Amino acid sequence: MFQISSTTTLTRSASSSAEPQWSPPDTSSRPIAVLGGGVLGRRIACSWVAAGYKVVLCDINEEQRNAATHYVEHHVDEYAKLSGKQRNETRFSTVSYIKDAVKDAWMVVEALPEKLPLKIDVMAQLEQQTPKDCILASNSSSYKSRFMLDKVDAGSRHRVCNMHYYMPPGNNVVELMTCGETHSDILPFLQDKLQDAGMLPAIARKESTGFIFNRLWAAIKRESLLILAEGVSEPKEIDKLFLTMFKNNPLGPCGMMDAVGLDTVAFIESNYVQERGIDSTARDWVQKNFVEKGKLGAKSGKGGLYPAGETTRGSKAESGHHGNLAAPRLYFLDIGIGGNVTDLKNVVTSGKIMTASADGSNVRELVGGQAMPDGIDVSMSAGRIFWTNMGTSPASNNGSVMSAKLDGTDVQAIIPEGQIHTPKQLKIDHDNKKLYICDREGLRVHRCDFDGKNHELILQTGEMGTQDVDDQTKWCVGIAVDPQAGMFYWSQKGPSKGGKGRIFRANMKMPDGETASSRSDTTLLFDNLPEPIDLEYEPESQTLYWTDRGEYPLGNTLNKAYVGSGEAEKNEIVTLARHFHEAIGLKIDAVNRHVYTTDLGGTVYRFDMDGGKKEKIYQTDSAYSGIALAHLQHSVANLRWPFRGFSILLLTSTTTMNTISQPPRIKRISGPKRFFGVLLGITGGLGANALIAYGVTSFYTRNTKFVPFDTSSPDLSTAVFRAHNPHGNPPACIDHAIKQVPYGKLPQKYWIKSSGDGITVDQRALTTDFCRSVWSGVAFRVQRRIMERKYRNLEGRDKHLWDVKELAKNEYPVGTGIVDHFEVVQHTDDKVIVRCGDSPFIAEHRPSDGLFSMEVSKDDEAQVATFHLKSVFVDTTPEGKNSEPQPGPLQAAHRLYTKLWMESATRKMIKEA
Incomplete structure (x- = not known):
């Protein structure tokens, strides 16, 4: 714990001979503005709100604002314990524009991503839009605030400082540091205010990269990574030793790095490498082996130094600790028939929507008085919860589908009574913003928009109100969706404990000319099940999970089965867990690789994806039905400047990251045949149509030009090219196409800022999307299909990218395999x-080899982005030393194909503008 005196002497810039005038602002009625609703932004806001201060949080993304509001609602009492203050009201609001947040603020805390150009621009904006006594504080952990002053007038720099939070409420340390010109009264003033808010402020007496603790922590991280990089030890052993020495910390350095995010660790290490000139081995090791493979730690769902899910702690971890950053918020339904119900006369309307932290703490009721609630799901983008009510009597047509804001207010009937009979599980199709609902005694599956519009029946197993209702094998109960494949799944449970349950699948799109009762595309996947209830589809493994409340020993279980396109494991049911008390609810946490279930015995459980590590999260004498979850820390959206980057360090990537495993050797053919075959495969996609439509194609590609590119180019001297062509063999085919696009024609999602001085763009985002558009664009479609037919079913190709949707969404880290013949190397x-x-499974040098580079350069002065496609084909074997260039017609065909790739990719990117 820091022991700090109330009087602190600060070091000021030698050039500051006379301080500007500054007087402490009024903090009682004026607000604090927090820029950014991410992990720390919402925590910073909550700490001040809990202490009675007025706070306005600014984030242009509605999902982030909803998540921040939800966080403050649920945690403000927890933060209030730090200050011990009693507040009369919660003074918190959110806005989407900076000017609205800061116009009357006494302090602004920017909690933006660690992008220095962004911070420089924001500080300049704040100087113009804030009152002259407003303190401008940066939460940056790696940049001195002095570096953010490039566009701030000298007369305003005395208001700028660093105010670095760690992770309240579990770690309420805040470090303050001068920008070198900060007014001498400001940091002591902030020290007093932070203590008033229950924080533990510490003041760095001099400007210091890493402040105080982070310099110490940097050394610990660096040595831990060096130990791993040198193969001296392993993460568990390092952390065991660390925890033995520092017993009060529930996470060791490796666990803490996983919790913070290894991309953040690598970024901060890069800052130390650049500023102090220290060895980059540790940074390079974690970047290559983890960050580039998408293994970012707790927030990626792919694991990090530890396997996925191990960093997030259970009930013993503090709610504010690093280990809980990736933990979801749980929402589950108390159906209202448990031992906790005392008013038996109104038992059918005693249902509740409950919410809790992932460790079972902070439990509270959101909505009460519900008529037998059963299914629930959450949309963070809409900021709403959706659930079903079975109604007061299963025999009556009085069920409903309901909706409310995340805090339980604004309760609405989406599908009112009379329009749905006995709704059971509800599932959100987040891609298309649709609700899917099973209707048990209604013998139907419904679909509608979030507001209840476009309500339609997509499946009907019998006629409601007839003897069909008595046939429980027709009762639709559980529902799951797979938007990527355009499929939905449902269970028909059968008689109670009857062993006649079934699970089906059908297309989301109704076959032409067919109806819900006559559709012909339904497929029976599993039958003779004890009594299947709720379903959940896991897209990465193409696996269907379900709960079953049938008779022991096969019933009251958690099960899974592969339902993908392969046949090896299809229809093989795996029982993951047993011995529930009427198993009902089911939800997968894709980020942490956990499965949550509920039962009517009043228990919420958590498992690993394979059913291991069974843990009772919450247990009462209630009866629980449906369960849902939301990751308040992992919102993803396309945002406008300056907030597009807010979520960069928080992303829960659900994108598949590809690695290459070594299969048996592939039979090789001669070099000339292989190279000729590759070029014919490339040009064959165009075929005769390309010749017939040559004039049209030339017109279509008229804006793509070729520039000089030969063996004298520096590209052929780079480390990556030398590594793949160690003998220096001459290229057989080489070209470089470019296309220039004015910034103003690019979609605004690539703009970092727009002002009177022009537009600046996000180069990395442009580069990654250019790569995505090349592979998913129409120019590559024919070749992709040809490659798919020839190679997709070969051994080891299952981890390659084949489908257009995959190609359009992947991050393309190093090691990604693309349709067998391409592999990302940089x-x-x-x-x-x-x-x-050729195939990346042939790792050695080969007769048909080469590099294909997709690049983006930018010219801020000319306001133009230039897209580049560079191709170099070469025989990299020792025998290729005397290779001759390919015939002119083949090179011309390749250049035409390159132009088509360029046009289809860039047009796809800019079509939004």
Whole structure:
């Protein structure tokens, strides 16, 4: 714990001979503005709100604002314990524009991503839009605030400082540091205010990269990574030793790095490498082995130094600790028939929507008085909870589908009574913003928009109100959706404990000319099940999970089965867990690789994806039905400047990251045949149509030009090219196409800022999307299909990218395999380079080899982005030393194909503008 005196002497810039005038502002009626609703932004806001201060949080993304509001609602009492203050009201609001947040603020805390140009621009904006006594504080942990002053007038710099929070409420340390020109009264003033808010402020007496603790922590991290990089020890052993020495910390350095995010660790290490000139081995090791493979720690769902899910702690961890950053918020339904119900006369309307932290703490009721609630799901983008009510009597047509804001207010009937009979599980199709609902005694599956519009029946198993209702094998109960494949799944449970349950699948799109009762595309996947209830589909493994409340020993279980396109494991049911008390609710946490279930015995459980590590999260004498979850820390959206980057360090990536495993050797053919075959495969996609439509194609590609590119180019001297062509063999085919696009024609999602001085753009985002558009664009479609037919079913190709949706969404880290013949070997801010010409499973040098580079350069002065496609084909074997260039017609065909790739990719990117 810090022991700090109330009087602190600060070091000021030698050039500051006379201080500007500054007087402490009024903090009783004026607000604090917090810029950014991410992990720390909402925590910073909550700490001040809990102490009675007025706070306005600014984030242009509605989902982030909803998540921040939800966080403050649920945690403000927890933060209030730090200050011990009693507040009369919660003074918190959110806005979408900076000017609205800061116009009367006494302090602004920017909690933006660690992008220095962004921070420089925001500080300049704040100088103009804030009162002259407003303190401008940066939460940056790696940049001195002095570096943010480039566009701030000298007369305003005395208001700027660093105010670095760690992770309240579990770690309420805040470090303050001068920008070198900060007024001498400001940091002591902030020290007093922070203590008033229950924080533990510490003042750095001099400007210091890393402040105080982070310098110490940096050394611990660096040595831990060096120990791992040198193979001296392993993460568990390092942390065991660390925890033995520092017993009060529930996470060791490796666990803490996983919790913070290894991309953040690598970024901060890069700052130390650049500023102090220290060895980059640790940074490079974690970047290559983890960050580039998408293994970012707790927030990625792919694991990090530890396997996925191990960093997030259970009930013993503090709610504010690093280990809980990736933990979701749980929402579950108390159906209202448990032992906790005392008013038996109104038992059918005693249902509740409950919410809790992932460790079972902070439990509270959101909505009460519900008629037998059963299914629930959450949309953070809409800021709403959706649930079903079965109604007061299963025999009556009085069920409903309901909706409310995340705090339980604004309760609405989406599908009112009379329009749905006995709704059971509800599932959100987040891609298309649709609700899917099973209707048990209604013998139907419904679909509608979030507001209840476009309500339609997509499946009907019998006629409601007839003897069909008595046939429980027709009762639809559980529902799951797979938007990527355009499929939905449902269970028909059968008689209670009857062993006649079934699970089906059908297309989301109704076959032409068919109806809900006559559709012909339904597929029976599993039958003779004890009594299947709720479903959940896991897209990465193409696996269906379900709960079953049937007879022991096969019933009251958690099960899974592969339902993907492969046949090896299809229809093989795996029982993951047993011995529930009437198993009902089911939800997968894709970020942490956990499965949550509920039962009517009043228990919420958590498992690993394979059913291991069973843990009772919450247990009462209630009866629980449906369960849902939301990751308040992992919102993803396309945002406008300056908030597009708010979520960069928080992303819960659900994108598949690809690695290459070594299969048996592939039979090789001669070099000339292989190279000729590759080029014919490339040009064959165009075929005769390309010749017939040559004039049209030339017109279509008229804006793509070729520039000089030969063996004298520096590109052929780079480390990556030398590594793949160690003999210096001459290229057989080489070209460089470019296309220039004015910034103003690019979609605004690539703009970092727009002002009177022009537009600045996000180069890395442009580069990654250019790569995505090349592979998913129409120019590559024919070749992709040809490659798919020839190679997709070969051994080891299951981890390659094949489908257009995959190609359009992937991040393309190093190691990604693309349709068998391409592999990413470098991905930087301005280029993505793939090795081409043959399968990456042939790792050694080969007759048909080469590099294909997708690059983006930018010219802020000319306001133009230039897109580059560079191709170099070469025989990299020792025998290729005397290779001759390919015939002119083949090179011309390749250049035409390159132009088509360029046009289809860039047009796809700018079509939004």
